[in-house]
Amino acid sequence: MWNYLFKRLLLMIPTLLGVITLTFIVIQFVPGGPVEQMLTELRHGATVGGEASGGGSLYKGSQGVDEERLKEIKALYGFDKPPLERYFSMLKRFAVFDLGQSYFQHKSVAELIRAKLPVSITLGLWTFFLTYLISVPLGIAKAVRAGTRFDALSSDVVLVGYAIPGFVLGVLLLVLFGGGSFVQWFPLRGLTSDNWDQLSLMGKVMDYLWHITLPITASVVGSFAVITMLTKNAFLEEIRKQYVLTARAKGLSERAVLWRHIFRNALIPLVTGFPAAFVGAFFTGSLLIETLFSLDGLGLLSYESVIRRDYPVVLGALYLFTLIGLVTKLISDVCYVWVDPRIHFDALD
Numbered sequence: 282m283w284n285y286l287f288k289r290l291l292l293m294i295p296t297l298l299g300v301i302t303l304t305f306i307v308i309q310f311v312p313g314g315p316v317e318q319m320l321t322e323l324r325h326g327a328t329v330g331g332e333a334s335g336g337g338s339l340y341k342g343s344q345g346v347d348e349e350r351l352k353e354i355k356a357l358y359g360f361d362k363p364p365l366e367r368y369f370s371m372l373k374r375f376a377v378f379d380l381g382q383s384y385f386q387h388k389s390v391a392e393l394i395r396a397k398l399p400v401s402i403t404l405g406l407w408t409f410f411l412t413y414l415i416s417v418p419l420g421i422a423k424a425v426r427a428g429t430r431f432d433a434l435s436s437d438v439v440l441v442g443y444a445i446p447g448f449v450l451g452v453l454l455l456v457l458f459g460g461g462s463f464v465q466w467f468p469l470r471g472l473t474s475d476n477w478d479q480l481s482l483m484g485k486v487m488d489y490l491w492h493i494t495l496p497i498t499a500s501v502v503g504s505f506a507v508i509t510m511l512t513k514n515a516f517l518e519e520i521r522k523q524y525v526l527t528a529r530a531k532g533l534s535e536r537a538v539l540w541r542h543i544f545r546n547a548l549i550p551l552v553t554g555f556p557a558a559f560v561g562a563f564f565t566g567s568l569l570i571e572t573l574f575s576l577d578g579l580g581l582l583s584y585e586s587v588i589r590r591d592y593p594v595v596l597g598a599l600y601l602f603t604l605i606g607l608v609t610k611l612i613s614d615v616c617y618v619w620v621d622p623r624i625h626f627d628a629l630d
Contacts, residue, residue, distance in 0.1 A: 286611070293607045300603050301375070304596060305368055314590050315358045315384045320351070358384060371596065380597030385589055390597035393582060400571065400578030403472060407497045412504040417551065419505070420512025425539070427517060436510075443506035448569035451499035455573070459495060467495050470575030496574040508551070515547040552616065 308314075355361040362370075374381060380390035388396075419439075423432045458466045468474070472492050473485075480488055519525065520543060528538045568580035579598070586594035 381593035416508035423513040424516035439506040442502040
C-alpha cells in the first residue's frame with residue numbers, strides 16, 4: 282500500500298509541472314498582457330497596432346512612452362526578467378505555496394481565493410448534497426421498478442433536466458419568479474440581503490435560503506440524470522447476479538436482499554466518486570450561473586483574471602486546483618480499495 286501511495290505522489294510532480302509549464306508557455310504568446318494594457322492606458326486608449334506578447338515585448342503600443350517609463354512598467358509586473366528566470370522564480374514560490382500577488386487587485390492570490398470561497402462552497406455543497414440525496418434514492422427506486430411506467434416517466438424528467446443548460450434554466454427562473462414578466466418571489470442577486478446584520482438567527486437562515494433557491498435550482502437540475510442512471514444501472518447489474526438469486530432462494534425478503542446484499546456492492550462506483558465530487562463541487566461552480574445571479578465566486582474570478590491577463594491569479598489558481606484534483610484522485614483510489622476488499626494495491630502497481 283505504502284509503495285503504491287509513494288509512487289502516486291511522485292507521479293503528481295511531473296503532472297503538476299506539465300500543467301503549469303504548458304500554461305506558462307502559452308501565456309508568453311497571448312496578446313494584450315498587463316504591460317500592453319498599461320501602455321494603452323497611458324496613451325489614453327489610442328489604437329494599438331501590431332501583435333503583442335503576454336511577456337510584454339516592445340511593440341507599436343509603446344510609441345509615445347519614453348524608454349525609462351517603459352522599463353518601470355515592465356519592472357512593475359516582473360517582465361524585466363527573462364521568461365526562464367520568471368518561470369523558475371514562480372516554481373520556487375509555488376513550492377512553498379506562495380501563489381503571488383494580483384497585478385490589478387493589489388491582493389495576494391491566496392487572499393482572493395479565500396474571499397471567493399464562500400460563494401463557491403455554497404453552490405458546490407448544496408449541489409453535491411442535493412444531487413446525491415435525490416438521485417441515489419431515485420436510482421434505487423428505478424432499478425427496483427425497472428420497466429414500469431414510473432421508471433419511464435422519471436427517466437424522461439431527469440433527461441429533460443439534463444438537456445436544459447443551467448444558464449437557460451436560470452434565465453427562465455428569473456423571468457418566472459425573480460420579478461421578470463410574472464412574480465417576484467425571489468431576489469435577483471447576492472447571497473444575503475442588505476440588512477443581513479440586523480436579522481435574527483432564524484431570519485438570517487431564511488434570508489440565506491431565500492437567496493440561494495434560484496441559483497441552486499439552476500445548478501442542480503442538470504446533475505440528477507448522471508447519478509440517477511448510474512445508480513439504477515449499478516443496482517440492476519447486481520440484482521441479476523447469482524448471489525442475489527441464492528439469497529432469494531434462502532427465503533430472504535426482497536427488502537433484506539436489497540439492503541443487506543445488493544446495496545453495498547451497488548454503491549461502490551458512487552462511494553468511490555464521493556471525494557472527487559465533494560472537492561470538485563467547490564471549484565467547478567458555473568461561471569454563467571455566478572454571472573446571472575451576481576454571485577462573486579471562483580468561476581467569475583478565474584474568468585475575469587483570464588480576460589484582464591492577471592497572470593498570477595491564473596497560474597496560482599490553476600496550480601492550487603490542479604494539486605487538489607490530483608490529491609483527490611488519489612483519495613478516490615484509496616476509497617475504492619477501502620470499499621471493495623477484493624481490490625489490492627499490489628494489483629494496481
